[in-house]
Amino acid sequence: MIPRWRYPALLAALALTLVAAATAGLALGSVAIPADQILAIVTGATGPSPYRTIVLEVRAPRVVLGAVTGAGLAVIGTVLQALVRNPLADPFLLGVSSGASAGAVAVIVLGVGAGVTTTLxxxxxxxxxxxxxxxxxxALARRGGSMTGGRLVLAGVAVSYILSALTSLLLVTSASAEHLQEVLHWTxxxxxxxxxDMLALPTTVLAAGTLVLIALARPLDLLLVGEEGATVLGLDTGxxxxxxxxxxxxxxxxxVAYSGAIGFVGLMVPHAARLAVGAAHRTLLPVAALGGAAFLVLADLAARTVAAPQDIPVGVLTALTGGPFxxxxxxGRGAGAEGGPA
Structure with missing residues (x-):
């Protein structure tokens, strides 16, 4: 249990870090923009500016999408680790992101719902x-009545490979070269x-979903004591x-419909958040959300600047950092380790 004063101080520090990361994301790039110009443009305190379009129409939506995606992936990773009681659970490692990518790519390549693909x-x-x-x-991990960490990871990797192969097959059979760039974005x-115009849906879903998960903090905490213990305490675990x-x-x-499959954010950030505030989800989820948002905004900034003018997909950088983690x-734990997240 952390001291009462430490939690709001940590939230404030993470919020300030996110603001600083967002400011850097607006200021830095192929064209460097002074911080005072950023503030004037964002607050509307300046008239016509040569930087206005760059800040408001190019960089700002990217920063907001990065913050929303990072927060969401961190929250999802935190919850999945509690649901399956495995510290290695992550939307990317469990094949969830690959499944979402395959569905999105199928819509693009097959032309399903043409004209409404971005909204529905x-x-x-x-x-x-x-x-x-x-x-x-x-289902694969629980086959035989029990689920181990090793089986879960192996099932996730196998399903991820299958879905990646399906995505590649859809691309190969497509006659349009234009689909290549779109599919690369998702993979x-x-x-x-x-x-x-694409930010309303993910932002709304993230806000509503996170509030629901915070309201479910107690049953998520119960899962950490084990399935039998949670059932005894009155939770219908299934x-x-x-x-x-x-x-x-x-x-x-x-x-994933708007950012593609960005891996390992949901693995790394929840562990860092637990080290800071413990495993109670009512305090853990807000910290994970803020930490994930700041992390992905900074990762995307590095992706835009480390090899400028080349824009590296941010998923490549998160994989380079997340893979060693x-x-x-x-x-440190062994893939077959049982028990809840540390």
Whole structure:
């Protein structure tokens, strides 16, 4: 249990970090913009400016999408680790992001719902793909009546590979070269296509989903004591897991539909948040959300600037940092380790 004063101080520090990261994201790039100009443009305190379009129409939507996606992936990772009681759970590692990507790519390549893909068909297909992948991985991991960490990870990797192969097949059989760039966006993960008109859905879904999950903090905490213990304490674990799986898939689909499959944010950030505030979800989820938002905004800033003018997909950078972290987790705990998140 952390001291009472420390929690609001930590939230304030994370909020300030997010603001600083967002300011850097607006200021830095192929064209460097002074911080005072950023403030004047954002607050509307300046007239016509040569930087106005760059800040408000190019960089600002990208920063907002990065913050929303990072927060969402961190929240989903935190919840999945509690649901399956495994510290290695993550939307990317469990194949959920790959399922959402496959659904989104199918809509693009097959032309389903042409004309409404950005508002209805694309996120709906991403949600369906994410839910199908999560159900399949969980069913495979529980085959035989028990579920180990090693089986869960292996099932997630296998399903992810299958769905990636399906995505590649859809691309190969497509006659349009234009689909290549779109599909690469979903397979590598990137925020470069962000526009203001695409932010309403993921932002709304994230806000509503996070509030629901915070309201479910007590049953999520009960899962950490084990399935039998949670049942004794009055929780219908099967029904609760099914409902939260659907919610996690909805969140993943809404995010992946616009950002692509960005891996390892949902693995790394929840562990850092637990080290700071412990495992109680009512305090953990807000910290994970703020930490994930700041982390992905900074990662995207690095993706835009480290090899400028080349824009590296942010999913590549998160994989380069998350891959070693995953290997460290495997070495320190063992893939077959049982028990809840640390």
């Amino acid at each position: 068909a694309l996120p709906a297909a991403a949600f369906a793909g994410a839910l199908a992948a999560l159900v399949l991985v969980y 590598l993960g990137g925020l470069g296509g962000a526009r203001w 029904r609760f897991r099914a409902g939260v799986f659907v919610l996690a898939s909805l969140l993943t689909g809404a995010l 995953f290997l460290w987790m495997l070495r």
